[in-house]
Amino acid sequence: MWPLTQIETKKQIKDKSLLFWTLLLPIVTIIILIELFSGNSGQKTLVASQSITGMSVFFSTFVIISIVISFVKDREKGMVARLASTPLKTYSFFLGKCIPFFIIIVLQILFLTAIGVYLYDIYITDYASYLIVTLFISVWLTSWGVAIALYAKTENTGLVMTNIIALVTAVTCGLWTPFEQLPSYLQTIGVILPQYWAHQGLVQFVSTLPGGENLGIVALVLIGYSVLGFALSLAGYRHFIRMARS
Amino acid sequence: MLQVEKVSKSYGTNRALNNVSLTIPKGTCYGLIGPNGSGKSTLIKIISGIIRSYEGGIKYVGGVKGTLGYVPQDISLEEKLTARTNLEFFGQIHGLRGSTLKKKAEQILKDIGLLDRAGGIVESFSGGMKRRLNIGCALMHNPELIILDEPTVGVDPQSRHYIFNIVNKLKKQGKTIIYVSHYMEEIENLCDYVAFMDKGNIVEEGEIKELLNRYANTAVYFEAENPTKLLSKGNFTFTPYKTGVIIQTNDPLKTFTELVQLSRDHQFIPEQLSLFKPRLEDVFFQLTGTDLRDQSEKGE
Structure with missing residues (x-):
């Protein structure tokens, strides 16, 4: 499993598009949002808190694209079939490929948060709890990424699905604008989606932002959505393996 | 094994x-x-x-x-x-x-x-x-x-x-x-x-x-301009093959010698005269009645 994790990590580090989606674009977007919506320096921290927590959840969704591309490429170029002729177990293959993406999401959220803390004076009330929410977000997104990857016929499927998920949930879950300011019908839709809980889980531990949801409930919801993602992956993995090997 | x-x-x-x-x-x-x-x-x-x-x-x-x-x-x-x-x-x-x-x-x-x-x-x-x-x-x-x-x-x-x-x-x-x-x-x-x-x-x-x-048709390969002109003078069974003909025989050396003699007698110079060595391609052709290369190209 670890050789696969290592090689996947090396591959992702070399992938410039991943760097763009996970770091460059979020940083630029956050800076633009802060400059556009903060009238004075007092508001800057408030806007930064909303932008950084919202954009952390929004942009971490885009890692799904990289997960789909990685799995589909491995299937199409015969790597999955080739590895099936080696002692590598099927579960090791999936785990080995997932671990780097899990780490990428965690690092991405922590890096964006660090920008908020050091440049915009965001105050995190409980770093350990903030990290726990981050870990849950990462597990949930990785499980969804794998689920989509296993059903995707082409890399484009991943692109389209991810964009739909990211944009719809950004609007309905208050990732771009404060949730309280959304129309009530959007709020009703938002609370059933994991992005809302992920965002509110982070907000809970940022002192400058009002609102937030209890860590226990956030964890429960994100675990639930992760279980859904893994269940879908489990249902789809036979189909994926069959396609890869035939 | x-x-x-x-x-x-x-x-x-x-x-x-x-x-x-x-x-x-x-x-x-x-x-x-x-x-x-x-x-x-x-x-x-x-x-x-x-x-x-x-x-x-x-x-x-x-x-x-x-x-x-x-x-x-x-x-x-x-x-x-x-x-x-x-x-x-x-x-x-x-x-x-x-x-x-x-x-x-x-x-x-x-x-x-x-x-x-x-x-x-x-x-x-x-x-x-x-x-x-x-x-x-x-x-x-x-x-x-x-x-x-x-x-x-x-x-x-x-x-x-x-x-x-x-x-x-x-x-x-x-x-x-x-x-x-x-x-x-x-x-x-x-x-x-x-x-x-x-x-x-x-x-x-x-x-x-x-x-x-096992699959070798013991044969002699003969290539010349208008080979039938010469071969019709002897008792040979032959089929076209590439740019020449294959002469089927049970005794390739004897047929080879006969062809050399016949060519001498009629002052006929063959472009190529050799004992025919069958290739796997010929075996495949005999087994399936088709040329592998043609089939593969069609498939591709």
């Missing part, structure tokens, strides 16, 4: 393999020939453990199982990474670590002629170099059974030469090799045994020398 016993495999209603049985002796190079869709790839995927759901059985006798190196027809490499990283990855998958891994990667890079490009990104390699690396990755763990699926498709002469050298070296080391190819001449030059596949069946198999003898 590897025994394939009555193996069948269907994809929906399409029967890809139909009761296929083979015996591959240890330490030999075994060629598999057949047109596209004949079931070759399915068979080698079953042997290499990639396809696990099938009827029949695969028996490994003499410690072949567990040390298998599969070289797929596709270039299955991490193209954004270096040649060395790719080799080391496959070595690690098979449990190699530390200095053993480094030394083995070095040795394989030398064997496949890519030592000077060890740190090069695979993406920038030519098709032939990628094919060589594709083979190298399957050899990192020193397997006893090596399965090569169309290893020379689309490669330049230099890489083809390297690949043949690798196969010959493996043969000398006593490895068991299954070599799948469309190119009859490759199988004829490299392999000891051959199996012809068509429509999911083995239509013939055996030692190449023995097969060539």
Whole structure:
């Protein structure tokens, strides 16, 4: 499993598009949002808190694209079939490929948060709890990424699905604008989606932002959505393996 | 020894393999020939453990199982990474670590002629170099059974030469090799045994020398301008072949001498006169009534 994790990590580090989606674009977007919506320096921290927590959840969704591309490429170029002729177990293959993406999401959220803390004076009330929410977000997104990857016929499927998920949930879950300011019908839709809980889980531990949801409930919801993602992956993995090997 | 016993495999209603049985002796190079869709790839995927759901059985006798190196027809490499990283990855998958891994990667890079490009990104390699690396990755763990699926498709002469050298070296080391190819001449030059596949069946198999003898139409090849003019003067049965004719005979040497005499008598100078040596292509033609190359081109 670890050789696969290592090689996947090396591959992702070399992938410039991943760097763009996970770091460059979020940083630029956050800076633009802060400059556009903060009238004075007092508001800057408030806007930064909303932008950084919202954009952390929004942009971490885009890692799904990289997960789909990685799995589909491995299937199409015969790597999955080739590895099936080696002692590598099927579960090791999936785990080995997932671990780097899990780490990428965690690092991405922590890096964006660090920008908020050091440049915009965001105050995190409980770093350990903030990290726990981050870990849950990462597990949930990785499980969804794998689920989509296993059903995707082409890399484009991943692109389209991810964009739909990211944009719809950004609007309905208050990732771009404060949730309280959304129309009530959007709020009703938002609370059933994991992005809302992920965002509110982070907000809970940022002192400058009002609102937030209890860590226990956030964890429960994100675990639930992760279980859904893994269940879908489990249902789809036979189909994926069959396609890869035939 | 590897025994394939009555193996069948269907994809929906399409029967890809139909009761296929083979015996591959240890330490030999075994060629598999057949047109596209004949079931070759399915068979080698079953042997290499990639396809696990099938009827029949695969028996490994003499410690072949567990040390298998599969070289797929596709270039299955991490193209954004270096040649060395790719080799080391496959070595690690098979449990190699530390200095053993480094030394083995070095040795394989030398064997496949890519030592000077060890740190090069695979993406920038030519098709032939990628094919060589594709083979190298399957050899990192020193397997006893090596399965090569169309290893020379689309490669330049230099890489083809390297690949043949690798196969010959493996043969000398006593490895068991299954070599799948469309190119009859490759199988004829490299392999000891051959199996012809068509429509999911083995239509013939055996030692190449023995097969060539069994299917050889003892004949003489005669090429000249208007050969019928001369041949009609004798009692010959002949059929057109390439740019000349094949004269069927039970005693090729006698026929050869008769043709020399006849040519002398009529002051006729043939462009070519030789004892006809049958090729695997001719055997395949006799077995299936079709030319493999034509079938493959249609399939492609």
